[in-house]
Each structure stands twice: as C-alpha cells, then as structure tokens.
Amino acid sequence: MDAAPLVLEAWHIAALVGAGCIGGFINVMAGGGSIITVPVMIFLGVPGPIANGTNRIAILAQNITAVSTFFRSGVSHFRLSLSLAACAIPGAVAGALVGATLNPEVFNTVLAVVMVAVLILMQTGGAKAVTAESTPPKNLLYGHLLMIAAGFWGGFIQIGMGFILMPILNRVMGLDLVTTNVHKVFIVGLYTLAALLVFATTSEIMWLVGGILAVGNSLGGYLGAKMTLKRGDVLIKRVLLVAITAMIIKLLFFT
Template sequence: MVGVAAGWLNVMAGGGSLLTIPVMLFMGIPGPVANGTNRIAILAQNITAVTAFRRRGYSDFKLGFSLAAMASLGAIGGAMVGVKLDGVWFDRVLALVMVGVMILMATGHDKIKPTGGDSKPKNLFAGHLLMVAAGFWGGFIQIGVGFILMPILHKVLGLDLVRVNMHKVLIVLVYTILALGIFASNLELMWWIGISLAIGNSIGGWLGAHTTITHGEALIRRVLYLALSAFIIKLLFF
C-alpha cells in the first residue's frame, strides 16, 4: 500500500520517497538498509520512464549518458557515505532533509516554471560539473534529488521541460544502478520489500496518471505535510 501511495504521490505531487523510507524505518529496518532498499523501486520506476520517453520519440542518449557518467562519479561517493550513516545520525539527516523539502514545497520552489528552453544544450562544462554534486546527493540519500537535477538541466543547460524530465530519469536510472550495487554489496537489503515497493509504485503511478481530482494536488500536499510533520517529530524525539 505504501508503494501504491508513493507512486500515486510521485505523479500527482512528487516526493514518494518521503513516505517509503520513513515507513521502512518505523518497520524496524535500519536506516542504510531502508535507504538502499528504496533504490530497487527507484530503479524500476526510471526504467519504465526512460522506456516511455523513448517510445514517444524523446531520446538523446549521447548527452544523457555523458551527464549520467558525471553524476555516477558523485553517486559512488555518496553511496559510500550513505552505507555508513547509521542509527540516530541517519534519522537526524533524514529529518532535516524532510524539513527542507517541506519548505521547498510550501514556497513553490519545488517546481520548475515553464519559462522556455531549447532542445540544444548550452553551458555543457558547467552542467556536467554540477552533475557530480547532484549525483553525490542522489547516491547518498536520493530524496529531493529532482530539486537539484531539474534546475541544472533547465536553468544551466537551457533545456525545455520535456527534455529536462527525459534526461532526469535517464541520469537517475544510470547512477541508481551503481548506488544500488554499492548498498547491496555492503548491506543485506530487503529485496522482497523493494520489489513490492516497485510494483506498488507502478500501480500507484498508473492510478495517478488516470485520476482527475479537483484540487487533487493541493489536497495531497496538505496530507503529505501532516504525514511528514509526524515523521519528523518521531525521528527527532522518539
């Protein structure tokens, strides 16, 4: 059910991992294991997304893989840190990340406004360099990585929003393979939970794409704020 909710949330508002990782923590799964297990669902999601973009005629694998290669360098370092961040420190970092994401969502800074863009990239050197930092964050904890990748792709590289999302899912797919490998080689991941989340995410994503609710996103965000507030209090004080 959590996977379905996360997939639906990703389509309707974004931020599904904000639910899946805390829920796994409250199931008694250690922080790094939950962090790694979540990558199984992320991998499945982005395989589906890359396939969907390609079927619709959107693909630029030359640029996508070069950006992904740079992000992967950072992701390797981030994942190596992530596997060692255990116990109370993982809870504190996760709580701070959740607070940051709530602020971004409440102020509207989690969305990229359609201010134009092109299919031809610019500032390639700066864009590739920034991908290392984005990849580090993605390898480390993943939550909120879209808030880093999308401005780089849109504002720095100057891509239109369709291609921003096209490259984003490919970049996340590639570095997630490496990050998942590092987590799996260092920790005993909950593979069945990860696969269940992946299936749930797919179902939830389908439901979200086919559901029309008046002010649906606003309602979902209010519920998400309440859930995140409860998670943060639990992580910090109990």
C-alpha cells in the first residue's frame, strides 16, 4: 500500500511527540497507549494499515527504554522474560501477516468485550501485591502457552496488548504488578521487533513519522518505568482502571 508523501510541519512533529509521550507512559504503566498514537497518525494523513505498522517503531523504542530503565534500577528477570517472549514471537509473526485483513467494526466490538472481561478480572480477587522477596511464578506451562495467543494479538493490532499480558502474568502466573510490568515491556519489545520486520517486508512503513513518534514514546516509556518503581502496584492499578475504561468507552461509542 503506497501512501502520499506526508509533509511534516512543526505542529505535526509536536503532535507526534506529545502523543508518543502520553502513549508510551500509558503503555508501560498499563496498556492501550496505541489507541492514542495510531489515531493521531491517521489524523495527520497516514493510512490506517500503514499507521498500524509504523506504530511498531515507537513501541519498540518505548520498550527498549523501559527495559533499560528497569535494568539500571536493578530490576530484571531476563531468563523468564526471554522464554515468554520466545513463545509470543511466532504468534506475533502470524498476527502481523494477517493484520491487513482487519475488519474495523468487528475488531472494535471484540476488543471492547475483551477489555470489559479484563477490567472485571483485574478488579476482582485482588492483584498480587508487592512483597519483600520476589514470589516464584506459578503455572509456567499455561503462562507460556497463553503467550502464543497474546503474541498473535500483539502482532495483529497491538492496541490493548498490555491489558492482555497483565492478567496472564499477574493472575495466571501469580506475579506482582511491578514484576508483571518488567516482564511485559521485555516481551512486547522482543515480539515487536519480529512484527516490525514483517510489516517492513510486506507493507509500507513511514520511518520518519515512526522515528519522531518514537522520541515521544521513549520519553513516556522512561517516565512510566520510573513511576512503576516509585509508586508500584497502587498507581499501576489506578492507571490500568482509567485506561481500560477509557478504551471501552472509545470503542463502543466513539468509533
């Protein structure tokens, strides 16, 4: 799909950086930041399917920044993160390959239903709290199998991916929300690289637009990682609640 050349003016750049910063912060803290960045690109004249692929540049930059921020702060679980990401990658590649066949109306309805289910799941039974010592993960087999399906969604559209990963890591595998976010940004970063390669070889990507957006996403990702470490589970749950509720309203009433 070929897009008309997009002439970037100063306000275009400011809009991309601003949207990226907000989206990156929300993505690292909870999820759903792409519901901001993708529409902004479309508003600026980027076709929807191309915006979907271009958005992966910013997602990759944001998660690299978040992973490095967690690592410099002494928080990392690379062994488990890598094995989970390895399961997500095949699903992400498959999802990216079929992403161009997306039916917007069906997608919006399905995503809204998923968000309602996740909202109920995250608000009932209580999320696992931060403890002085890391609690060993449970249900490793189920967690890894679910990553394959989660990866498909991430490769397919990416929007709302955090809302899918967090229940798997928090509720299924029993990880506290801070540790969940540490794993989440690593997993998303790794499978996004694979999905970006698929989009780059099968469709058009606007690299300059994606690069500008990535500046904002990286800043937002850094701030999100620092706030995760500083405020922990309480702030994550609040941001998650607001982000999911806003996405449900957007999908059901403003599409």
